[in-house]
Amino acid sequence: MAALSGLLVLTACTASELSYSEDPSDYRNEVRMLQQRLDDDPSDAAALRDLGAIYMQTRRPNRAYDTLKRSYAHVPNDPKTLFYLGMASESVGRENAALELFSQYDAVPESSRYRSLMEGRYEWIVRQQARTEIRGLMTREATIADREVSPRILAVLPFNYRGVSDQYEPLGRGLAEMMIADLANVRELRVVERVRLQAILREVEFGQSDYVDRRSAPRVGRLLGAGRLAGGSFRVTQERDIRMDMVVLELNADSTPSVPAKTGALADLFSMQKDLVLALLDAINVSLTDAERAAISPVPTESLDAFLAFSRGLLEEDRDNFSAAAQHYREATTIDPGFSIAAERATQAEALSTAGGTAQNALSAAAEPMQSASALIQQRLNNMGRGYLGAEDLAEGIERTPAEEADGAGSTLLPLPPDPPVRPDP
Structure with a gap:
């Protein structure tokens, strides 16, 4: 109910906003089409890749890992495959394999959105491994x-x-x-x-x-x-x-x-x-x-102001404030456009800001828009057997929402939660 209510709010705000989802039922039609493509051609690398990406977005990393490995075997240099297989490897405990995959970001075209995502994830894992190493040595x-x-x-x-x-x-x-x-x-x-x-x-x-x-x-x-x-x-x-x-x-x-x-x-x-x-x-x-x-x-620069901005960026980066660090680095390059080290650090900090942190944060940044929010609500209602969403439904709100089983085999309707217990007067 909460998730669907959130979508209602989104639709009410603006019809042009796009929606993302971790609910497997929202991908049912897309998964069905991808599986049909794989029935016709089991070596369809793009279908394997997109199916694996859906498995990752819907928190099924083991399925994602197996599916994305098959895609990687056919096309080992596809940026989207590299990113999602890296995420899947990380999620199933293969951190070094993930690091190796993400380290290939510099071979990905700069026009690809996955270059920054891979760089951010690579830099994040390197930092976490260094901290783990030092903690282990201290023990x-x-x-x-x-x-x-x-x-x-x-x-x-x-x-x-x-x-x-x-x-x-x-x-x-x-x-x-x-x-x-x-x-x-x-x-x-x-x-x-x-x-x-x-x-x-x-x-x-x-x-x-x-x-x-x-x-x-x-x-x-x-x-x-x-x-x-x-x-x-x-x-x-x-x-x-x-x-x-x-x-x-x-x-x-x-x-x-x-x-x-x-x-x-x-x-x-x-x-x-x-x-x-x-x-x-x-x-x-x-x-x-x-x-x-x-x-x-x-x-690297002859501008003291640019160097001060760069130094402030380093300070914020050391605090894991990557977005603030990127702003300082960009300020340095604005003052001195030839300050190449600051430009490189800005790109790195922006990537860390986008794809660092939890795996789910990186996956959220990578999520592609599914469809308009209103269309997503309509799809969910169709899954529930509710039918067309009219204006009166917006006023009444939605009482139930589908729950997807862990293996993605189907959905059932959850009962309403029980009323809270009545406490006796003190």
């Missing part, structure tokens, strides 16, 4: 106390802000992100992925400034497998000058590399950030090839 910390950590693996933590004006605080994440991107060009190092880094920032309960503290660094290093941790702090003065201090800890060494502080005008932030990267590499005795130095040199 086994006693057994990994002697875990070998490599000095080649470096983790760059967000910079801690020590200024007064809150508007500059997000720069701590932006600076770390740019350093991670630069250091990824150095073959002698392996930089911890930002996703895994954020997972530990969520799970380990101590202040950000303690991540590169000698007392806590061994724990963080073991959890990340990193032999080196780099972090620091920055301060912006009222005169718009900036000072950046960096600390590097080596877990397998007694000494602490010394990285000179960088100070200057905030307007020179980007060149100072490059100087800080080079100073860090020099402090840990890593030599650069000419190609590596050239790869580090370019700045």
Whole structure:
């Protein structure tokens, strides 16, 4: 009754709105036609795909998985098949298989709606797996106390802000992100992925400034497998000058590399950030090839306002506020259209906003419009044997609604719920 009442409200609002449904009975005619096509041609990949998609939308993942595997065997590069088979794989506990399917999003044409859905689901699963990994390691910390950590693996933590004006605080994440991107060009190092880094920032309960503290660094290093941790702090003065201090800890060494502080005008932030990267590499005795130095040199943007917007996007993304993050990234690209990293992050955040979260959220985003709301109500009434829906029916409301059995074999009418019990007066 509630679902049908909702459709009545939808119809009353506007006849042009489209309706989506998880009720198997609403797909009966479509399923019948698809099954007829498969009777005629069991290798009809499109029919198998669409039938599997219906099974997923109506919460029958095992049927969906079996049906979509058959479609995939015939056409392994169809975007809709890849998305729905990925969703079905995830729902039946085959998360790694789902990840492999979703990872093919970059081969899907940009014009396809399934590219963004696949990218969002891929990024969401990667984040969840990283958090699960860190939680698992934390439960086994006693057994990994002697875990070998490599000095080649470096983790760059967000910079801690020590200024007064809150508007500059997000720069701590932006600076770390740019350093991670630069250091990824150095073959002698392996930089911890930002996703895994954020997972530990969520799970380990101590202040950000303690991540590169000698007392806590061994724990963080073991959890990340990193032999080196780099972090620091920055301060912006009222005169718009900036000072950046960096600390590097080596877990397998007694000494602490010394990285000179960088100070200057905030307007020179980007060149100072490059100087800080080079100073860090020099402090840990890593030599650069000419190609590596050239790869580090370019700045992603010369606009401080664009970089601030980008940094705010990173902050919101770390809070799982993907829609807000996308807005900040888009703001950055509006200020500086050449800020390509911000554009890439905007696309990713928009995909996460659409297809992240629960599987049902992603399926809801993928659902295609069935028909107009009024036609859907009429179909349901026909299924109930009610007939045409007139104006008097809208006024009276609907008292009953069909219930579909789990296997989709048919529907029965549910009785009205009993009246609530009468409680005696106190």
